[in-house]
Every structure is written in structure tokens, then in C-alpha cells.
Amino acid sequence: MDQPTALAFVRRLAGKDLSLGGLEGGEIQVSGSSPMYPVGISTGEVWHYTDVGGLRGILESNSFWASSFRTMNDPGEIGYGLGIITEVWKSMEAKQPPEVVNFVAELLDPDSLLAAFEHVHLLSASRDGDSLSQWRSYAGTDGVSLGLAARSALSSDPSGFDVSAPNIWGMSWIKVAYRRKVQIARCELFLHGILRDLEGSTPPYDPAQRTAQQLQTILQIVSFKHPAFVDERELRSTVMIGGAEPPVRQRGNASVPYVPLIRLGPGNQVQRLPLTAVRYGPTATAGDIAKYRQVMVETGYGSVPLIGSEIPFR
Template sequence: MSKSEVEKNLLNIDMKALIPLISKEFKKYFTKNIKALYHYTNLEGAQGIISDKTFWASHIKFMNDSKEYSHGLEVCESIVQKLIQELPLENPRRAYLEEVFTILEEQDTDIFVVSFCESGDLLSQWRGYSRSQHGISIGFDFSSLFDVSFHLSEENFFPRKVIYDHKLQERIIRRIINVSLISLELSEVKPQFSPKEVARTIGYFLPLFKHATFSEEKEWRIIVTNSRSMSYQHELKFRARDNIILPYIELETHNKVLQNDNRLPVNQIIIGPSGTNEFTARSINYYLKNVGYPTVPIKLSHIPYR
């Protein structure tokens, strides 16, 4: 890359922080205007979210689709290794990229995820997340959901759309790498973005990459990272689930719309396929009326119970 090309590229880059930069450039792919997002859980989970105004972000390695993180790593490995092989051994960019990939493979970052879906009555989600015949889908008003801060330390977390398009996944990884190489090219002492920050940025976006075969899920995710190298450590908690002890982090919410009395923007509850739907609905209706949600409609899944 010539100096003029570097300077031309730099005009379009705000060299402050890599994650916000990439998020801004690809914003239209990570969000869109929809009416609602749905969170699938069971009765116990739904009660905890509504009563405590808290979501549990589960460790990605222990989720139902934990293998999907390896999909993102494979996409990244293919791109980085190809770039490395194209560079001469003595080229500083080669050593820089090799360090990025080494850190990415060995980094101590734990990744936690809260999942949402654009559909509130989807069979694959009932099977994967409700974990019992008493599955619950909590519908949240989309625009209001972004008035809610998921607050940890001094950071806010919002749902981002999962990327299923393989070519777009590659574009995002290539952009991260290109920006980092530009910073290396322009540096006189050290690059604007260290290999550790580049690896952390790639690692941040990888949980938003899933194989195209899962696209019917229309999933959104809140991503939270925890690393021993971070100045702030989110409190790690554990709970038993089926045959594992699941690590998780609590995301407490705070509604910035004061007239809502800090209530979550719940716009409906959908009860999953079950032989006791109507009885369950009566109990949920009574519960909601007594915890400040008297007008939230309750619907039954249209999927036949088996």
C-alpha cells in the first residue's frame, strides 16, 4: 500500500477506538427497524427477567449453539492466514498479523451472550431455549428497548443483529485488518491499534457470525466480554442447568424513560406449545397484574403441541 493510498484511506477513518469504528461503519447490518424482539426462556427465567429487570448473559461456550463461535474463527483464520502467506517474511505487517492471530487463538477473553429473535413463535427457538414444555417468549417493543440501558461498569449494551451472510462476515474481518494495517503503516513508534486490541475487536464480532443454515432464526445478540486483562471484571456467577454448571453474568437494566417507572418495555407474552397453555396463561396474567404489567397481552403459540 502506497503512502498516498494510506492517506486517502485515513480520511474515512476516525482513529479513536476500533470496536466503535467498525460498529458505526457496518451499523445498517447490525440493526434495522422492526416492531419487536423476543427473548425465549422458561417460566422461571421469565419471572426473573420481569421481576428483577435483569437478563442473564450465558457463556457462549456452554450455549446450545456454542460451536457457532468456531465458525467465526474459521472465517477469520482463512483471511488472516492468506494475508500472512502473501507477505514477505521480513515485512513488519506479517509479524503484526501473526501476533494478532496468536492472541486471538490464545486470548483469555470470556464471551457472554443474551439472545433475542425477530419471531415470537418459532419452533427451533422453543426447542432450543425454553428447555421445557412451559416455554415463554417475552416480546419487547423494539424502539423502547433501545431506551433501556443494560449497564455494567461504565458500558451500555444493546442487541445487535446476527450476520449470516458469509461474504459480509469476510468484509467485516477484512475491514478490521485493513484499518489496523493502516495504523501500522502510519505509525512512527507504535501502531494506533495494538495486536491485542485488533484481536479483541475481532473476538467481539465473531459471536455475531453464524452459518447461513441458521438464518431462519433471525437472531439478535447482546455481547458482553470478560477478560483477566481488562481493568474491570464483571461478576461471574454460576447456575446448574441440565447436565452442566453454566457460567453467566447478570445484566441489570435501567429504563431512561422515567414515566415508565423503570419497567421493561414488554409488549406481549407468548406461551410455547404445551398441554397446559390456558392454565399457564391465567397464572401469568395474575402475576403480571401484580408486578406492574396489567395491560400486557398474553398469547398462545400457534404451533401444535405434541
């Protein structure tokens, strides 16, 4: 059942204090669940769309890559989410004391958030494994959608970082909210939660409290998209890195930071990805299908079902 996800920003690996564009702090644990938090899923399947090159790379490495927010198809999404929160706050701030107004203004400062977002990496998926818009936008002419068991969470892989113990903070499979009424209601709950946290406190406020709240602000922002994209039914796995530089890969002439996401078993051993199926698109030819099967067999995923799109080719 989908439910509000308990945020657990835990320093999973020992190391330097977190450094996220000014979000310095130690270990942070936010327990419990509340409607103010993004909704996560833990049942059913999630589907990641990619081309045939991506299929081979994912299966050979047993990992997905969460990429820098700058690689998003629409970087304006960040501004959209921040705009919703800021709009709601403008309707509330007149009733707040100056010290609280200043605190929230710093929390929602675009420059500060942009600096923090330099450390944010996203992996996108969908609840719909056979979506025409997703085939067209993300899979190319020879792509597939990879089904993953939502209950088997992916973890950040520390082996690719340039220090032995980076700080990794993450949250898996957040449901993106598209309806404006839902977005506004969530922002109201979120901001009222911040105001409750500040009750009884006096400036200067606890830096660790501010860190936790700005991390939550980032999660709110990445969980909002314009209503025009509602048919994507998008889910996002969000990772934030502190105290280390992530590896980079080449995309054309650009170097793109990314964070490998893997499935860890007992003793932190890397396991096979929790694939439930590989689905090929509506334009796949017999040659394409044979190519997908060959890649799956060569990478040890030959037993995973290979299924076809039900969308009629046009």
C-alpha cells in the same frame, strides 16, 4: 431501519483500566459506522425465549441476564467465527510486510482470544417471536417469548459487581450473519480496515489501537454462525467486563457468571423493561396461560399484552 452500528466502546463507569485477558487500555471511542462493523437494529421488536421460571425471574428483577460465552448451546461457534476471519486473512497476508503479519497474527491468536472471551457475556434473542425451532430449543414445554422494543437499549447494571466502578463495554442487538458469502465479505472489509489503520504507523503499534481492534474482532466472531442455523434469525447483545468479577448463578452443579441487563432512565434509575408483548407457545394449556398471566400481574406487568402462538399444535 437496520444499519451498520456505530461502535462506541466507552468506559461508561469510572474505574480501573480495562483488563480483558491482556486487552489493557483506557477509554476507547470508535465513531462512525461502516460495513466492516456488525449490523445492529434499532426498530421493531426482538424476542427472547425462556421457560416459565425464566419469565418470573426476568420480570421480578426487571432484568435480563447476559451469560458467559461458555454457556452457549454450541461453544464451537467461537471457533467457527475465528475460522472465517483466519481463512480470509490467509488469502491476504502474503502481500503484507512482516510487522503487519505479526500484528494480525497476535490479533487472531486463539489463546489470546480465548482469554479475552472469558470476559464476554451474551444475551440472545430473535427477530422471530413465533419460531418452532426456538420454542423447541429454548422455551421448553411451558415457555414464552418476550417481545422487546429494539429502540429501548438495555444497559449493564453495575450494582452486582464486587467493586464500585467496573469497566463495562457493550453493544446491543447485533444481527447474526449466517450466509458464508456475507461473512467472508465482512471479514475482508474488517481486515482491510485494520490494514488502513496500520498505514503510516511503525512498530511497536499503539496498545490502545490493538485493544480497539481486538474488541472489534470479538464482535465479528460472535456475529457469525453456521448457515445451518439461519432459521433462528438470532440477535445478540454482547457485554465485556473489565476490572471486576461478575456475579454468578447456579445452573445445576455449575456456577455461571452473568451480567444483569436493565433499562436505565433519567438519573440512572432502573425502569420497567420495554416489553411489547409476552407470547406463549403452541403447546400451552389453559392452566399454563393462567400461570403466565398471574406472574405478569404479580410482577407489575399485567398491562403487557399476553398473546398466543400461531403455530398449530401437533
